[in-house]
Amino acid sequence: MSSIINELTEQIKLIHEKENKNIPLNKEDYKNLFLYSLLKESENGSKQ
Amino acid sequence: MDQSNKTHITLIQLGRIGDLLQTLQSISSPIDLNINFTLICRKSFGKPLSHLLEKHFKHIHYIDTDALFTGNPSLSLSTDRLNNIINEINQQSHDALINLTFSKPAAFLMSLLDSEVKIGQVFQGSQNFEINDSWGQYVYSNIMTGPHSTFNLVDIMRKMIGLPFSLKQEREKKSSSSDSKKIVINPFASHSKKFWKASKWAKLINLLSQNPQFQLILVGADSEKELAAQILNLLTPECKKSMENLVGHTTIEQLGHTLKDADLFIGHDSMTSHLAAIYQTQTLTISLGTVRATETIPYGHHHYTLVPHISCFPCFPSDPCSNFECHDQIPEELASNIADLIVNNKNIEEFESDKSTHDLWNTCSLYRSEVTDLSLRTRRVTSLPMTSQEIINDFYHHCWLFIFSDQEGQLDFPHLNSSLCIELEKHLEGFEYLFDISGFGKQFSNTIVNEAKQKKPNNKVITEQSEKLKELEGLTQSIKKQYPILTPLINFTTLELRLNNGQDLYELAQNSLLSYHQLNLSISIIHDFISKSIQNFENQNKAHLAK
Numbered sequence: 233m234s235s236i237i238n239e240l241t242e243q244i245k246l247i248h249e250k251e252n253k254n255i256p257l258n259k260e261d262y263k264n265l266f267l268y269s270l271l272k273e274s275e276n277g278s279k280q
Numbered sequence: 281m282d283q284s285n286k287t288h289i290t291l292i293q294l295g296r297i298g299d300l301l302q303t304l305q306s307i308s309s310p311i312d313l314n315i316n317f318t319l320i321c322r323k324s325f326g327k328p329l330s331h332l333l334e335k336h337f338k339h340i341h342y343i344d345t346d347a348l349f350t351g352n353p354s355l356s357l358s359t360d361r362l363n364n365i366i367n368e369i370n371q372q373s374h375d376a377l378i379n380l381t382f383s384k385p386a387a388f389l390m391s392l393l394d395s396e397v398k399i400g401q402v403f404q405g406s407q408n409f410e411i412n413d414s415w416g417q418y419v420y421s422n423i424m425t426g427p428h429s430t431f432n433l434v435d436i437m438r439k440m441i442g443l444p445f446s447l448k449q450e451r452e453k454k455s456s457s458s459d460s461k462k463i464v465i466n467p468f469a470s471h472s473k474k475f476w477k478a479s480k481w482a483k484l485i486n487l488l489s490q491n492p493q494f495q496l497i498l499v500g501a502d503s504e505k506e507l508a509a510q511i512l513n514l515l516t517p518e519c520k521k522s523m524e525n526l527v528g529h530t531t532i533e534q535l536g537h538t539l540k541d542a543d544l545f546i547g548h549d550s551m552t553s554h555l556a557a558i559y560q561t562q563t564l565t566i567s568l569g570t571v572r573a574t575e576t577i578p579y580g581h582h583h584y585t586l587v588p589h590i591s592c593f594p595c596f597p598s599d600p601c602s603n604f605e606c607h608d609q610i611p612e613e614l615a616s617n618i619a620d621l622i623v624n625n626k627n628i629e630e631f632e633s634d635k636s637t638h639d640l641w642n643t644c645s646l647y648r649s650e651v652t653d654l655s656l657r658t659r660r661v662t663s664l665p666m667t668s669q670e671i672i673n674d675f676y677h678h679c680w681l682f683i684f685s686d687q688e689g690q691l692d693f694p695h696l697n698s699s700l701c702i703e704l705e706k707h708l709e710g711f712e713y714l715f716d717i718s719g720f721g722k723q724f725s726n727t728i729v730n731e732a733k734q735k736k737p738n739n740k741v742i743t744e745q746s747e748k749l750k751e752l753e754g755l756t757q758s759i760k761k762q763y764p765i766l767t768p769l770i771n772f773t774t775l776e777l778r779l780n781n782g783q784d785l786y787e788l789a790q791n792s793l794l795s796y797h798q799l800n801l802s803i804s805i806i807h808d809f810i811s812k813s814i815q816n817f818e819n820q821n822k823a824h825l826a827k
Contacts, residue, residue: 239355247406257405259392263362265406266388267355270345273385 240268289441290318290374290395294343294386296470297325297532300333301554303380305579306437307336309446320369320389323347328532332558341369345385370394380437382419399440411779414684415439421768421775427572427594428768430677432649432656434579439685447651449581451560461623463488464497464539464556466547467511468504471597473569475548476607478507482514484546487616489519494619497542499535499552500527543623546615549585553578564619568606570597573647574658581651584622584661586610588644609643618646633663654681654689665695668703669765675809676768679802691809696817704810710763711810714770715803717752717759721796724748728789742785749792753777769806773799 243264247257257265293303300321307317316338319326323342326333333340348361370393379390379400387409390402400416403409411417415436422428423436435445465485469475476484488494496519500508508527512520530538536555539545545556545563549571556563557578565585567573572594573585587593588609595601617640621628628646631637646661657677660670671694681687696704724745731737731745753774760770776795782788 236349236353236355236358243355244406251405251407260359262388262391262403263359263366264355265403266385266392267348267358267362269384269388270348273383 236267237271240264240271244268284316286314286316288316288318288373288375290320290369290372290377290393291441292320292377292379292381292386292389292400294320294322294381294383294389295325297329297551298470298549298554299381300325300329301551301558302434302579303437304329304332304336305434305554305558306380306441307443309443311446313443318372318374331533332536339372341365366392378440379416380440382424409779410781411775413440417775417779418680418684418772421771423572423575425771426767427574428771429572429575430657430673431575431680432577432579432658433575435655445654445656447580447656449651451562451581459493460495461493461543462495462497462541463544463546463619463623464499464542464552464561466499466545466550466552468500468507469548469550471569473595473597473601473604474550474571475568476566477604478510478514480607480612481511484612484615485511485523486516486519487612488546488619489516489522491616491620493623496523497538498523498525498527499530499538502528504528544619546619549573549576557583562622564615564622566610566615567594568610569601569604570594577647577649577658579649579656581649581656583649584618584628585647585658586615586618586644587647590643611640611644614640614644628661629663632661652689654687665697665700668700668707671696671700671704671813672707672765672806672810675806678809679805682805683798683802693813693816696813701814701817704814707763707765708807708810710759710766711803711807713759713763714756714766715800715807717756718773718796718800718803721749721752722793722800724752725789725793725796729786729793732784732786732789737785769799769802 247261247264250257250261291303291307293300303319317336318339318341319333319337320341320343323344324346326340326342330340343365348358353361374393374395376397376399377390377393377395379386379398379402382401384403387401387403390398390400391404399413401409401411401420411420418429419436438445467475467481485496485498488496498508498511505528508525512525515523526538532555535552536559539552539556539561540559542556542561545553545561546565547553547563548566548568553563553565557580560580563578563583565577565583567585567587573587577583577585588606590606590609592599593606617631617637618628620626621631632641632646647658648661649656649658655677660666666674674691674694678689678691681689727745728742731741756770756774760766773795776798777792780788780791780795782791
């Protein structure tokens with residue numbers, strides 16, 4: 233699981249950089265944000 | 281292509297089984313609504329309920345969130361799996377997509393799905409989100425931030441979907457004979473903050489078992505067998521012998537049948553309490569920890585819940601707590617007495633006003649759900665007058681219904697006394713301050729609107745007025761500290777101003793003008809309710825003296 237977390241963490245960094253430059257996010261960014269939020273949620277032990 | 285001309289509404293509910301049951305209740309209707317409902321839920325929570333969900337939803341997309349990450353996949357493999365899910369959902373047409381979950385995954389999923397109309401929270405970036413509907417904004421500003429809401433969550437979901445209120449006061453008659461009453465007990469919940477420890481439950485069950493009329497059935501999931509054993513070890517031999525233990529022995533479908541057959545359910549805020557409500561069985565729940573009784577009491581007429589008085593209740597899931605002080609606020613003896621009163625249809629107000637029971641009520645109150653003309657209300661069961669906070673909560677409830685849904689419900693004058701009048705007058709002061717602020721907000725926003733319309737807008741005027749608007753926001757937060765009674769209105773307006781998504785200065789100022797106008801109108805409504813109630817009390821006093 234750690235490899236996908238690392239990959240996603242990298243992608244989230246890139247998303248933040250994009251946002252700092254006011255570049256609109258695309259569908260692929262939202263897919264990464266969705267997957268990342270699911271992983272974070274299971275880390276926190278909550279599904280709410 | 282669907283030729284039926286039905287509207288296609290898709291609901292996203294990524295919460296747990298209890299949330300899914302509430303979602304199911306939110307679309308129940310005695311008449312054909314001419315709507316095809318689709319549900320998007322998690323497979324792990326949706327599948328055990330498929331026997332109920334599939335009766336009401338035309339399509340169900342069970343998302344297996346765990347399978348997205350099965351087998352230590354690479355990001356590209358997980359993305360491929362996610363693409364399959366999204367493509368499958370997007371193949372269907374969604375006239376409206378409604379997010380009922382208010383969690384990050386659900387709000388990001390909203391951004392990935394196609395629909396002209398999106399209601400509820402939708403992320404626009406990694407931190408910024410939109411909520412375009414008033415009820416969704418109400419949830420975010422008043423439910424996510426604390427116990428400020430007077431609405432049951434099922435009613436809020438119905439309003440987000442746009443469905444009318446349709447609950448009835450009737451309840452299906454139970455088949456059991458009058459000398460035997462089946463009570464189903466589920467002593468567990470999703471978080472340790474929300475359920476009593478074994479010793480408290482054992483004491484209550486031992487008390488209940490002393491009533492020869494009661495036939496007790498213990499229920500729970502397979503994973504709760506160990507907790508059940510802790511309770512069973514503390515029961516008297518007679519109690520253990522007479523009680524039926526079904527913990528770990530029922531599917532949710534079988535549990536439903538057991539509940540349907542029962543006269544009363546006793547437990548906490550859990551999936552089972554909502555399932556009992558679906559099967560028209562009365563409930564008595566013990567609200568603890570994070571539970572907001574008004575919002576989550578099982579949906580239906582005359583459900584009961586005991587609520588602790590302690591100031592830290594209700595808390596948030598993230599609040600640290602080691603001693604669970606609220607758990608000790610509710611006496612087992614009181615719960616046992618109330619169970620007897622409910623199943624035998626006895627007057628609970630009389631019991632509450634009986635001096636011999638006063639000690640039992642020192643640290644908790646009993647609340648009851650009541651079907652009114654426009655919504656389900658949850659009110660304290662008491663023979664005493666309402667508190668000023670409860671009176672104003674009632675006013676807020678009617679104000680929101682009018683502002684968001686243009687609905688006017690029946691509202692009687694509250695029973696007041698002199699000290700309540702003084703308290704209400706003090707609250708009135710706060711509403712008057714906020715009224716002045718909203719008036720300034722309207723004025724400053726309007727000046728910017730007028731300036732922005734000019735061919736050559738005066739930037740100095742716009743900057744000055746914008747700074748004044750910022751100052752108003754700061755002032756509003758100070759007033760909230762001084763008059764906490766204003767919190768619901770201030771929280772709502774602050775969020776609405778923050779979510780202002782105007783495309784240019786003119787639109788931004790116009791939206792701000794509308795927000796302050798709505799605040800102004802809301803205050804006028806509540807101010808009017810309070811003033812007229814005080815006036816009515818004074819008139820009654822005058823009439824009484826004239827006699």
